[in-house]
Amino acid sequence: MTATLADEIRARLAVLAPEAIDIHDDSAAHAGHAGAAAGGGHFDVLIVSEQFxxxxxxxxxxxxxxxxGDLMPHRIHALSLKALTPDEL
Structure with a gap:
């Protein structure tokens, strides 16, 4: 099985010991966009961690x-991020 960019994002964020993480790849909705044409993905990420x-x-x-950071701007063109503590859910 080939790992996706979303899988790589999830693996990298694991160091934050997230209690919850939701990664949504919105790249298809941005087809034709300049960043998407270069291969960069558009992601919405919700991460809940005590470390915040x-x-x-x-x-x-x-x-x-x-x-x-090293994934931007080429592999990740746009990142919408919501970072919460467990108490903020």
């Missing part, structure tokens, strides 16, 4: 981007 406790939204996003 005490961090503001910017710091949470930075933690995620530190893990995925």
């Amino acid at each position: 406790t005490g961090l503001n939204s910017l710091a949470r996003h930075r933690k995620v981007y530190a893990l995925l």
Whole structure:
């Protein structure tokens, strides 16, 4: 079985010990878009982790981007991110 980019995103984010993670590949909805034409995917990610406790939204996003940054902008063209603590669900 071949791993997808969503599988790779999930594997990389595992270090944050997420209690929940939902990755939705919206790439097909952006067919013909300049970034999509170059092969970059569009993803919506919801991640819930205790490791976000005490961090503001910017710091949470930075933690995620530190893990995925090398995938952007070529493999991931657009990333919509929602990073929550378990208490914020």
